[in-house]
Amino acid sequence: MQRPLKSCKHLVSLCEFEKQEKVMRVQQDDGKGGRQLVGRKVKFGPKVAPKSSPLFQLCRIYEAVNNIRLTRPDGSPRDITLEERAKIVAHLQSSASLSFAALKKLLKEKALIADQLTSKSGLKGNSTRVALAAALQTYSQYHHLLDMELETRMMTVQLTDEETGEVTVREVAVVTDSYVHQPLYRLWHILYSIEERDAMRRALITQLGMKEEDLDGGLLDQLYRLDFVKPGYGNKSAKFICKLLPQLQQGLGYSEACTAVGYRHSNSPTSEEITERILLEKIPLLQRNELRQPLVEKILNQMINLVNALKAEYGVDEVRVELARELKMSREERERMARNNKDREERNKEVAAKIRECGLYPTKSRIRKYMLWEEAGRQCLYCGRSIEEEQCLNGDDMEVEHIIPKSVLYDDSYGNKTCACHECNQTKGNRTALEYIRAEGREAEYMKRINDLLKEKKISYSKHQRLRWLKEDIPSDFLERQLRLTQYISRQAMAILQQGIRRVSASEGGVTARLRSLWGYGKILHTLNLDRYDSMGETERVSREGEATEELHITNWSKRMDHRHHAIDALVVACTRQSYIQRLNRLSSEFGRGNKKMEDLEAQEQQAKETGRFSNLERWLTQRPHFSVRTVSDKVAEILISYRPGKRVVTRGRNIYRKKTADGREVTCVQRGVLVPRGELMEASLYGKILSQGRERIVKRYPLHDLKGEVVDPRLRELIAEYNQEITSKVKAKGAPLYLDAAEKQEVRSVRCYVTQPSVAKAIPIRFDERGRAITFVKSGNNHHLALYRTPQGKLEESIVTFWDAVDRARYGIPLVITHPREVMEQVLQRGDIPESVLRLLPPSDWVFVDSLQPDEMVIIGLSDEELQQALEVQGYRKLSEHLYRVQKVSSRDYWFRYHLETSVADDKNTSGRIPKFHRVRSLSDYEKRNIRKVRVDLLGRISLL
Ligand SMILES: [Zn+2]
Known part of the structure; x- marks a missing residue:
């Protein structure tokens, strides 16, 4: 049976307090084809508890209550007695919240002053217990299920005196594991851990003795509707909460309670620790296979290289990492995924049976092929020729086809595959489905075919979309973007950076977007690009509704079309303070809570109040210190994008x-x-x-x-x-x-x-x-580089060196790019062990080397030597940026140079405009005319002539 799907539990982090680290010896690829034993730090320990857990809820309530600071009008503190504390906790256990007014009533005091948070928002109650109480309201026979009594035992803890370093031993009370048998905990756990309705029903009957008639009479519906996974996870494990709770119950504040059980009170190190932490001069790169995810390792190593370079050049005290928001799927989403998995498994079984009937063994690939064939309506999706079951299974005339070719986007998932006849698959080659169909002139019938399939629900919406993609429609940073969006990668990034950076803090994507627009940075890139796109004929006039004036706009503009949008976000993150994030988040979560019911007047008033608070906050945020739009715009215009050329052969x-x-x-x-x-x-x-x-x-x-x-x-x-x-x-x-x-x-x-x-x-x-x-x-058919030489007659000649030729040269110790043809030829002829196939490709000894071009090397196009020299001398980065291109690809008499700011290589037509998206050079005389000069742009974006 398919295991019920739980949102993202595998991503749940370890408890900061209880986690331990151990160095283990593990086998690892040594990058040279062998294996080696290396020490790797392994972290283990209990995982953090879900926020909906009754244990977590209780702990949170005690933390909040112990945190209340009240003063009388005369300025003297109003302490809360243990008895009053117990009353407040009891109230919060059974109601959603406690307002400041209600708190004052409970304490029998009229004139009290509290901190802002308490006086404005009040205290939040035990939402888990309150939700369950509401569901069980009319079932008095089940009210005992809301009970939770905690037992304690004594435990010995070691305490270290911070000043003297003296270690003392103390006995403290801790909650025993018996809480898991408490009715409230068991009820919550069933609802939290079981995803499937029927399984949940069974568990409620067998484990808690609920009656079938009650459940089926509506109670199950109510319980099932409660989503206890969605709130996410706290920052500590149940194990740690068990230690902390008794201390909190005695009235200790959070940090004192932590200290009492032998822990430092917060994840964030003390300021002393920050200033005294020993930092690495250079952050080491990740070893191959260290994270077991090659693409993640590659991205993180790029980050490490960059931070090391910045550190060496400027010194870096603080790095802020933008965190992706936590992935929280709703119960509906999780169920849909689980259902899909289950459906798919059942489909697999059905198809396997059909294949067996045909006297064949149902291999995985055969099953998939059969499903694609059925999905496509038992025909070639491209030409519509029908394909028989036998043809499909024999593999004679039906092939599994990648809708977006592997050469464009490496996506081997089911969603990128379809069924095609041998002929179509062969002719389609490296084109997307729609590109092929267009070239064949079959668009009309093809569109009808795929639209019908979508209507019959045979193909998914996303596959239908892919079938209509041209190359330029494919998001250029598809995979990478998906990876970047995971919290996993940002957490890894923070841990890595901490080795060499004094302060590493987190920011949040949603906050960045908000501040970017509040500070007016949202339009900078459009403004910087407008004139360029206008000269290429890619603008349009648009008028906003109700306005007479038209505005010039870049057609289909997205900030993702310009690499520099990352730089603007980085500047926003740099100006973001932790307090902005907190204020924004707190208001958002409160806003979401009150926003649900809109029918009564009170709620409307409430919303108006909240909207008002939002605009107040926005005004406040707009006034926070940040760079002016002008400064950002000027700096961004000087950015040069650097690429990493020259993979080793x-x-x-x-x-x-x-x-x-x-x-x-x-x-x-x-x-x-x-x-x-x-x-x-x-x-x-x-x-x-x-x-x-x-x-x-x-x-x-x-x-x-x-x-x-x-x-x-x-x-x-x-x-x-x-x-x-x-x-x-x-x-x-x-x-x-x-x-x-x-x-x-x-x-x-x-x-x-x-x-x-x-x-x-x-x-x-x-x-x-x-x-x-x-x-x-x-x-492999790729070309490694292009070398240009001048003959004794003064004529320019090209020499294309394929990857294969380059490997050959490496094997015989010949330089890959031959800059001194005569010397190389002499040495080679003396050796006599070089095969004819290699000799044949060497440039004649009387040629003189001019230049070489390799993909991702950078060039300046269209400046005279003097202009270039001058621009370099005065550091005219704005001007240089307008002429900087990247070698996109080279083949014989066909060299492509792509503008350095372009994020996409999809457009292979429009070369017009003041700064074209790309230059295509198809003759050597054209190459000379354009005065193409090779430059180097380093990691920090500094340019120099090569
Ligand atoms: Zn076909």
Whole structure:
């Protein structure tokens, strides 16, 4: 059965107070193809308790009550006795809140002054118990379920005297674990932990003895409606609350209570600790696989490099990390997801049965293929040709198709796949679905087809949307954006930064957006870009409703079109103080609470009051110190975006393999100094090369049921022939597992076959045997760089070096970019071990090197040498920014340069305007005319000539 889905419980953090750290030895990839043992800090301990837990609620109430500070009009303190304290707590246990007026009444005092928070908002009650009491109101037989009595026992704690360092031992009372058997806790726990209605009903009957007729008569509905997961999690574990509660009950304040049980009172270190903490000069980069998430590691390492550079240059005392808001799904959302999972599992079973009926074994990929085929209406989604069940299952003429090609967006999820015939799949190539359909001129029938499928609810809305995407519609930072939005990554970032930065604090995305607009930064980028887009013909005149004047607007503008929107947000975050965040958050949560019922006049008044408070707060926030719009605009106009060019072609690594010795033992051999190509080796399929009957042949591993080419192993070849015969003669079901041994222990899943496809010729070796011969390959067709030379006749010539050629050069110790053709040629000819294939690609020795271009290198286009020199001298960044381009791609006589502020490469048409989105250079004379000059923009955005 599908486990009921719980919102994001796996993301729940450890209790700050009870968590422990231990260094464990773990095996890790050493980045060179081997394994190594490394020490890794592992944190463990109890997780924080849900905010809705009755234990948490009680603790929170005591904290708040102990925190009340009251003064009489004459300025003398009005202490609250233990007895009064108990009364207040009892009141809060059974009502949603206690207003300041009610508090004064309860204390029998008319003229009291309290802190702002207490006097304005009052105190919040036990919302869990109150909600349950409301549900059980008419069922007096269940009122005992609202009871919770806590037992205590004595525990010894070690206390360290902060001044003397002396350790003393003390006995304190702590709540025993028996609270989990208390009726209120059990009731809450059932509602909190069980997602499914029927399971919840069963638990209420069997565990709490509720009557079926009561539940079915409406009580279950009421209980089920309570969502105890949504409020999220507190900052401490139940274990810690058990220690804290008895101290709070004695009237100790929060920090005294923490100290009493041997903890420091707050997560935030004391100011002394902050100033005395020893900081690392340089924050170390994350090791490969340290977080087990390569993309997250990559993003965080970019951050570490940047912060280290900033630190070295300017010194950095404080870093603020913008936190994503916590993901809180409502019960409805969680249920929908659980339902979908369950539906999917059931669908899987159904489809598996159908496939079995056809005499085939239902592998995972076959099931998926079948579902895509059914979903697409048993036809090729692109040309509409119908596909038979048999064709689908045999894999002869139906292929699983990526709607957005892998080369554009690596998304291997079900949502990005559909069913297509072999021909369409082949011709579509690296285009999105709609691009292909448009080129084929089949848009009308295609649109009808996918619209029908959507109407019949066969395909999802999001898939339908993808099917209508052109390349430019794809969000350019799709994956990265999703990752950035998780709290996980911001928490990691904070922990990493703390190693080298004195103060690391958090800010919040929602607050940034609010302040950005309040401070008037929202329009800066549009204003900076307006003239540029206007010159490209991408503006329109729009008039606001009821206004006669028209305004010039960039068509389809979004701040995400300009990389610098991150810089503006960073400036907002830098000016944000913790107190703004607190005030905004507090008002928002109060606002949300009172906003529910609008029918009565009182509520309307209340809302008007709150709206008023909002505008007061906004006025206050607008007056907080921040940079003027002019300052921000000027600084932003000087920003140069830096890219990271020059991925290394190869690194030295190790290769580990098993070998049989002469006496038949198997030994592990380690081969050092192996060249491992780096770069875009995304192609997953690995090829190998073996020597067969005196000639080298390329082999590849295929799944058993999708073999292509001759099987390499003769014994297996025989076995498979036999197996296939049994299938044809119906002795065996198609797709039945094949075993190597009679005991049926070793299943054959994939088989190595000889490959005949010519595309393999383009494969790049990534593993070499002990004699340095390549044994494993991957495919890659990318160009590594372009080099330009001048012939003795003064003519410009290009030399395109593919990734494959670059690896070859690295192997023979030849420089990848040849800047001195004569020297290289002389050395190479002396050696005599360089194969013809490498020699052939070297530039003639009488050529003179002019320049080289590699993707992501930066160039200045369209400035004369003097203009460029002058701009660099006076640090004219605004001017330089208008001419700065990035090498996007190079192939023979076709060089693309993309404007450095562009976040998208989708537009490959519009090169007009004062500052075009991109330059495309298609001849060497054009290249010379534009005076393209290579520059370097470092991590901090400083530019220099290369
Ligand atoms: Zn087709």
